[in-house]
Amino acid sequence: QGRLVESGGGLVQTGGSLRLSCAASGPTFNTYTVGWFRQAPGKERELLLSIRWSGGRTTYSNSILGRFGISRDNAQGTVELQMTDLRPEDTAVYYCAASPRAYPSGESEYTYWGQGTQVTVSS
Secondary structure (H helix, E strand, O other): OOEEEEEOOEEEEOOOOEEEEEEEEOOOHHHOEEEEEEEOOOOOOEEEEEEOOOOOEEEOOHHHOOOEEEEEEOOOOEEEEEEOOOOHHHOEEEEEEEEOOOOOOOHHHOOEEOOOEEEEEEO
């Protein structure tokens, strides 16, 4: 059974940076697309970016353009979300998820989910 575990969340001031890590276990995760989502209080979960096994990336949210990046280390089984210039509106629980599809069309095609990590940006 596959498993994802996020780490690296915390409290940061406006303009600060954080790196979130998603550690995957399981025999086939290196072939999966991994996405980072977030859910702010009272809002729907939002897909931010994804990265395919080959390293190809897709950004889904205009609000993070130029500020967030994604990378993966298949040898280590990790996917990282680099966040810079953080703003109070970035406050949310951040989740990583994995899909066997190269281009998953939505949340339902992400098979494995982490438990989430809280990111709080103070003003």
